[in-house]
Amino acid sequence: MTASTRTATDGSPATNCWPPRAKDFRKLDTDGNNLLSFDEWAVSTDNKFKAADANGDGALTRTEFAATKQKTKKPTCKCK
Ligand SMILES: [Ca+2]
Numbered sequence: 416m417t418a419s420t421r422t423a424t425d426g427s428p429a430t431n432c433w434p435p436r437a438k439d440f441r442k443l444d445t446d447g448n449n450l451l452s453f454d455e456w457a458v459s460t461d462n463k464f465k466a467a468d469a470n471g472d473g474a475l476t477r478t479e480f481a482a483t484k485q486k487t488k489k490p491t492c493k494c495k
C-alpha cells in the first residue's frame with residue numbers, strides 16, 4: 416500500500432515548518448486548497464505586468480522591463 420503522507424494544514428496553526436515563501440503561497444491560493452492553479456498563479460503575473468506597464472499600452476518597453484528587477488531575498492525559515 417502506498418498511503419499518502421500529505422498532511423493538509425488548512426486553517427490550522429503553523430506547527431510544521433513551511434517551505435520558504437509560504438506566506439506568498441497562501442496569498443496566491445485564493446480558494447485555499449493548498450494548490451496553485453494556473454489562474455491563481457497568473458493573477459500575480461498579471462498584476463506584476465500591469466504594475467510594470469507604466470504607460471498602460473499592454474506592452475513593456477526595455478525601460479519598463481528594467482524596472483521589474485527581481486528582489487534578491489534569501490529564503491528564511493523559522494525552523495529550530
Ligand atoms: Ca488553489
Ligand SMILES: [Ca+2]
Binds near residue numbers: 468469471474475479
Ligand atoms: Ca508600456
